[in-house]
Structures are given as structure tokens and as C-alpha cells.
Amino acid sequence: MTGKRHARKAIGLVAIASAAVLALSACAGGGATSGPAALSDEPVTLRFTWWGNDVRTANTEAVIAAFEAEHPNITIEPQYADWNGYWDKLATETAANDSPDIIQMDEKYISTYGGRGALLDLNDTGDLLDLSDFSKSSLDLGTAEGALYGIPVGLTTYAVMVNPTVLESAGVTLPDDKSWTWDDLEKAGAAVSAAGAGNVFGVQSWGFEEGGLNNWARQHDDALYNDAGDVVIKADTLTSWWEYMLELSESGVSPAASATTERQNAGLAESFLATNSAGFATGWASQLTALQDASGSPLELLQIPTSADAASDSAYFKPSMYWSVSARTAHPAEAAVFLDYLVNSEEAATLLGTDRGVPANDAIRSYLEPTLPESGKSVVAFLDSLTDVVGEAPPLTPAGGSAIEAIVKRYTEQVLFKQATPAEAAQGFIRDLKAAIAAG
Template identity: 45%
Template sequence: MRHPLARKAGIGAALAATAALTLAGCSGSPAASGPELSDEPVTLSITWWGGDARAEQTQAAIDAFEEEYPNITVEPQYADWNGYWDQLATAAAAGEAPDVIQMDELYLASYGARGALADFGGLEVDTAQIPDDALATGQVAGTQYALPIGVASYAIVANADLFAQYGVELPDDDTWTWDDYADLAVELTQKGGGAITGSAQIAGFDTSSLKYWARSAGEEVFDEDDQVAVSPETIADMWQYELDLIAAGGMQDPAAIVESQTAGISGGAIATSKVALGTAHNTQITALASASGADLRLLKLPEPEGIHPNFFKPSMYWSVSGRSEHPAEAALLVDFLLNSEEAADVIGTERGIPANEAIREHLAGSLSETDALAVEYQERVTPGPAPLVTPNGASGIEGILQRYSQEVLSGQTKPLDAAKAFIAELQAEIDAAA
């Protein structure tokens, strides 16, 4: 897809002809006084986290962009997850953040609140092919600070090979309940004779699981006033379910859970076939299947009647620095990365299942078997409204949640006491950042 204000050839003439035009905002409404593209040489910087494979793919997309827009040079930067946020924080504090920033949901409110990110409402990026529910994940107080690159949904991962080996039928995920899940996990453990456990830990180790349990109870983790809104009783119920499942033999014990988490996605209990059931995001199916070599399936989580707790989780976003000297060109690069088939052909699904539905359709014929499973699953899920973005100060929520989960599952703290302490500690972090 070509950007409407520039062409591969004759870019200077095209820009001169359109100099009087006002750039349209990403929502489709005209921007009051949007930035204009320059026909002079421009240098942009872009940053992301990830490994060498992501760097190679992103560089190939940058090369395609520079070929189409020869007056723009793009300087790439990248780091691993931990180093990335340290570097970005230092650069942003000095007013030297890269023009285009790969952003994560945990940090979006923090950077948006301090004016470090531009409002896409005043920039030209075509978002017509990104569903409203997905776009909403990049908004803070109604302002579009980030555009989702890929989206994911929470899922149950079932090892069909283990089900077949022990003579257990896969469940009907349109009708099952959490009681059914527990019965199934216990049955798998018993028929496995000690070789496997029915289920890995299914909640309390990431924000998606907490959001799912909160929404199943008709609650949200956060409200619009940056308050922790999930009740301690709901969190305690989540932990009590797991304690009961451990006691029944259907879920791994606390020591095995810690070992699995420490081993990471490629060495955890699902990837090493130590369990037949677990939770993950649908986009993780490729890594899990590659590590395990097993026939893995994606199942919908149990849903209360009349409630759709699942949601689109952005794998990551593109944002534009609020201090960029070239916001129009930065938006042009974001538009290219999100909307062009040239970029899609080299990046594929490495950053998740594309949020852009047209790009997803373009890639459909070239998807791997597991990526196709992820897309099929996402199309089966009925998401509820997009959760509010994690408030400023709450980026450490997963570490806090994991700590209390370990205390509860190991018997050190009672579920309700831990839930109250978790909420109090998380709220204190948010209040301190206000």
C-alpha cells in the first residue's frame, strides 16, 4: 500500500504539489495543523527490542522503505528487553528519544503521560484495516499514543499427542467450564501414571491471566481513575482454584512451577511435554510447537455464560516520539511498517499476528502451520471491550503478581491476605508515580 502523499519517483514534485494539503489524522479526521513532509534529505532513528532475527527482518523492511522514499535515511537501534527500557528511559529524559519507538503496553501510559509520545490524531497513518478494539489498546485517556503491530489472545494450549497417548478426548471448548478443566487435568495426571501432570500453572504469573479472571467476574484490573479495581475476593478465588487443583493432583506443584517459569517459554512445562494443558497467548504456539515437537492445539478458555472475558493483547506497538523533529516522516515510516505488503513480506508474523486485517489476509497463503493455527484461533475468539492501559507506575505488576502467587501456592500466605497485600502494593506504586 502506497502512502498517498509520496511516490517512489518524483517525490519532490509530488510533495510540492501537495504542500497546501493538511495531513489527515490516523482516525480519518483532518488534523488541525498537522506536520508536513519535507522534500529535503531527512534522517530518522528507530528503536526496538528483540534478537538478531528481528533485527535482520526489520532492516530489510527499512531498506524497502528507503528505496521507496530516497530522501529519507533511517538509522536503526535495538537491544534486548531489559537493556532496551533502560536505554529508552535515558534517551527520553535527555530529550533524545528515537523518532520511531517500539512500545509495550506496560510502559505506554508512563511515556504518554510525560509527553514523550506524539498523538497519532495529528499524524497521517492509515488505520482503516485495524479493528477499533485493537486500536483502543494503544489509547491513554482517549489519545492514540501507539498503534498495535500485532495482536494476540489468551488461550489454553493442549498437547494432543499426550491426550491420544493416554486415551483422553480433547474437550469441547465452546461449552466447557473451569470445573471441567479441573476434572480433565486430574484425569490426565492419573492416566499418565506419574509421567506427566495434567496442567501447568494457569493463572497468576502474567497480567493477561489476571485480566481474564477479573473480567470473568465482571471486573477489570484497573479503572479510569488509575485505581486497582479488581476485588481481593476475585484474586483469592483465582489462587484458591489453583490450590485445589494442586491438591487434587491436576496441576504442577510450586517447585515445578518455579522451574518451568525459570526455563522460559522454550524450556517450560508445555514446551517439554511435562504437562498436557497450560495457558499461553495464541501467538506463542509456534515457539512452543517448535520446542516440543508435539501436536499442540489452541482451545478457548472457559467463559461464564453471557460474558466474553478475552481481549486483544497488543504484541507491541509503534509510537512516534513527542519530540521528533520529523514527525511527518516518522509517521510515514510507521505507516509503511504497518500497511505495506513489502514490509509484511519480510517481517511476516515475527512481531505477532498482524493487527492490520488486510496484511493478515495478504500473508495467509504463506503462514506456517502453527501461525495459521494462531490466526484461526483468534478468529474464533469473541473479545470483550479492550481493557484500559496499565497505569503509569504499574509496569512492575507481573513481578509483584508472581511473588504473591508463589507465596500463596507454597502455603506461605493465605489467598485473601495475599490478594489484599498485592492490591495495596500495586496501588502504592501507581500513587507514587502520579
């Protein structure tokens, strides 16, 4: 074996590897577009990606067909995946400078992508995209550092969902959610658990995503992040949150830890609430329809309880998801036209329904409301009833903060399984979240 041949081979490998590495760096960097772009008469193809199940796929493809009929020179190529696969694929495509033009975006990721130059500032699209029917507060939900990285598609809020049938058979009256406290929830839950004899529980455990935590923090005059995106939540706030959860679990108001984890992993349709084995559950209001379909019995929405000394305005609206445009799209104008159609057209609204949440567009929401099924109407009514109560939305999840859901879940499990005390969990949570944001 000659050393020369070895060397030549090695050089070849290194050359290819460096080409790949160069490609890694070439594809990143700021967006290339500037100023409002003009529409083209030539055929244009846009790639459009979303996550969701078969129902969403069907209604989204119907919207695409309707749009293409109106705009014969624009072809929309759909691309869909399940939640986990969606983010893996989007990250890889973005790394290769090959991301789709129109992207369904989530609050946990919008700063990550937007702040790193992967998303177009939609303020730059001129009058091709009409946002006049959106309230300023809802557009603020998609704005970071002055740039509009996403249009909120639907609005939702964190709420308590209640199964009146379960309450009734336990002899518990529906609490008045205008004034109720966490103690009231615990008492009502205890009564349901007592009547449920181990099969039906009062309150389904939560703490597996950041919504409940955000609310709790706001009630305690605290917040997860400040406007600069630093983690500022106090350990005491977290400790009290987990202490309350642990108390419910230990007193039997909530199911045992292993049952909780099992149902949690199984998804919405198998949750205690969806299987009529819990009186109360916390969650995003937009999930009411899915939960109600699964449980087969009517559910109602209640405001989150507070504590006596809680800060007011703790409730807030969160976008269920956003429409974003890739910063590297070759056709920003056509992308804007498509977004305009998605958010403003009544035809699109009819086809899409509230699958992606109650529309954030005020005009479309009033247009759609009469056509909605009962569960949809009650979500709209609930959101409307909150308009006077909600406070300003919390700062967006900072870049790298998308790991928060996994972190919350992990520490909740540790607390419920008594591997960590609430205080230890609070310390660990802050440490891990800070590290995640620094690393990502």
C-alpha cells in the first residue's frame, strides 16, 4: 500500500467535507429581500408547509385549490408532516437554505427562526397583504424587535375545561369562574374525586407545557422572560406552582403520577377529561372541540382560578399558530398574496373553519361565528367574554427557548414521582431553561 494513495484519498475526503461545511455557512445569514416586491405574470410556484392531521390536510388542500383557481399563474405545493417531524424537517431545510416559502409557525419557534434571519418581515410586503382587520394587540403577538415575523392565525387562551355531567353526578355545582380561587378548584375537585371512587377524579394534572406556568407566573406578578428574552422567573413562583400540583396529586384530587404520565403521553383523546374520568382540566381553549368530540359529552370553558391576592389581567391571548414567510423566498409578493387570501378571504375561512383556532382576524371571526358548531361557538363566546380581562401578552419565547415544554414536563414528572421537591425542581428548571437558551 502506498502512502501516496492514502494521502490522495484523504485529500479527497477533506475536500468534500469542507465543501459540505462551506455549504453549511453559505446558507445561513440574513434575508436577501428588501422593499415591497412586485407581482409577476410568469408562472410562480410556492411551497407551503404545515403540521397537522388528515382533517387539516384535507381542508388546507381545498383552500389551495380555491386559491389556485383565482390565481392561475400561482401554484402552491403542499408539504405536511406531524408535529415532531415537521420541526426536524424545517430545521434541516432551513440549514440547507431550502425552506418552504410559506411556513406554519408556532409561538415557541418564532423568535428562533425570526431572530436568526430565516423569516421575512411581513411589514415589508406593502399593500399586497391587508392586515387592517387584525387588532394591534394580536399583531404584536407576531412581532419581535419591530419585525412582523408571523400573522396570528387563530387566538386561544389558557382555561379550565369542565365536564358538567361528571360534576352533576358527583353532586358538585358548577363554580362561578368570575370569582373562584385555586382553593375552590381543589375543593370542588376533592368532592368529585370522593364521589368517583378511584375511577373519576376531580382535576386532571397539568404542568406538561408552559401555558399553565405562564398564567401562574402572571398571577404572581412574575413572568418567564423579560422583553430582552432573559429568563427572569423567580424560584418561589415555580415552587408554589409545583407545590399546588403536588398537593392535588397527594390528596387524590388528581390521579396518581403514573396514570397521569400515561394519559399525558397518549395525547388529548385519551386524557382524563376526554374519557369522562375527570371533572376539571386545564388547557388551551382551542382544544375544546377535539376534547368534546373524544368525550362525547358537552364540555364548558371556565376562566383560570386566581388566588385572593393575585395580580389582575393575568389571562392573555396566545396565537394558536402563525403564518410566516421564509426570508429566502424568491417570490415574496406572491407569498403575500397567498397569505392575504388565507387570512382575509371568507371563502378560505369557510373551508378552514376553526381547525387552526378561532380566527384572529376580527372581521373573519364575526363572519364565521354563526356557521360554527356549538363547541366552536362557545370557544368564540369564551374568548369574547375575556376581552376586558386579558392583559398584555407575555414576551415571545426567546430564540432557543423551544425546549421549554420538554423542561417543564420533565420537572413536573420529577415532582409528581417525588424524585425532586418543588423547590429543587424550581432551581433545576431555571438552570436548564437558561442553559437551553444560551446553547440554542
